[in-house]
Amino acid sequence: MPLDPDKIDDLNKTLFVHIQLPNVPRPSFIWNYFGHLYKNPREALDLDRIYCKVCFEKIKEEYPDASFSSVRRQIGTYSATSSTGNMRNHLLAMHQITEAQAIKKTTKHIVSMFARNRDTTSSSQLKEKLGHQLTLMCCKDLLPFSIVENEGFQDFLISNRIVNTKYDIPSRTTLSPLNLNKIYTLQQHQYSLRTQPFNEAHTGESIKDLVSNVLNEFGINPNNVIVVSEYIHQNFRN
Ligand SMILES: [Zn+2]
Incomplete structure (x- = not known):
């Protein structure tokens, strides 16, 4: 059934992304995050597409009163025949969710990176995560992306053992345009x-x-x- 956005208005009260693991021996971890759009009580609205529940919940929290059609482009959406690789890439790029971390909580604040037990995260994963978080931080606080090149900031990250050397710090161009474009589609x-x-x-x-x-x-x-x-x-x- 194709989706008629005009008929779907109230995002908060009736819509949800229905998570259902496919009935196969080892379903991909992405099925914990992607599902069809449903309307209460349990009516499938759009079986042609698969929606990202993480995006959906985030938007719902940020814009509780928005109509679905006005926020729909901000939600990761894939054709039902799309490969799981595309959705895997979306989870990594937009939500820093990988298969290994799939059971952990995903949306972390910059402050959480200052915690001691950053445990087993590999340095490339850490660098990627830092890149994402620092991009958000620069946007929120209107800081220049070149902050990653500042000696004082680098010393701060190193002396607090957030990174081992300054080469573990993501570069300015990683923050913008790379991460910035991933995070924001400017309009x-x-x-x-x-x-x-x-x-x-x-x-x-x-x-x-x-x-x-x-x-x-x-x-x-x-x-x-x-x-x-x-x-x-x-x-x-x-
Ligand atoms: Zn998403």
């Missing part, structure tokens, strides 16, 4: 807040004041705004 939106005449001299100062005033009026903190300018050499040539 551009355009809004015009205001159009108005600007008769003063176009000095940096007055442009800043004007933009700040408009931002303040809309309750946007100018400190959270990144201003990007292009062709500045043409406009401001003396």
Whole structure:
């Protein structure tokens, strides 16, 4: 039965990803995380596709009131005939879940990496995990990805035995674009807040004041705004 997104509205209350291990001798571990979309009480909605339960639960937590159609593209979705390798890659790239770790809890905060018992994680696995976590940290705190090249930060990681040498620290390009692209699919939106005449001299100062005033009026903190300018050499040539 094909999915009609218009008929599926309430994500939180009625929808869920139904996990059912296939009836084979050794089912792949991915079937602990992927299943068909169901609607309570136990009605299969979309048997043509397989959905990632980890993505689904995360989205449900973050956007409890969102309609399914508006968040559906953020959920890992595969055709029912897709190979389990694709889903295995998704679990690794998006949720750091591998077969070996499949029984462990998956979504860890950066702080958890500072715990002493990081046990048996291999150094390549650790590096991969660090890369993912540091990318998220830079995004959340608006830090430059080049932080991994800072001596102070490197010393901190080494002296706290998070890594053994600085070569265990993921590179700047691993954070961005590699991990950044894995984590976020950026979508551009355009809004015009205001159009108005600007008769003063176009000095940096007055442009800043004007933009700040408009931002303040809309309750946007100018400190959270990144201003990007292009062709500045043409406009401001003396
Ligand atoms: Zn997922």
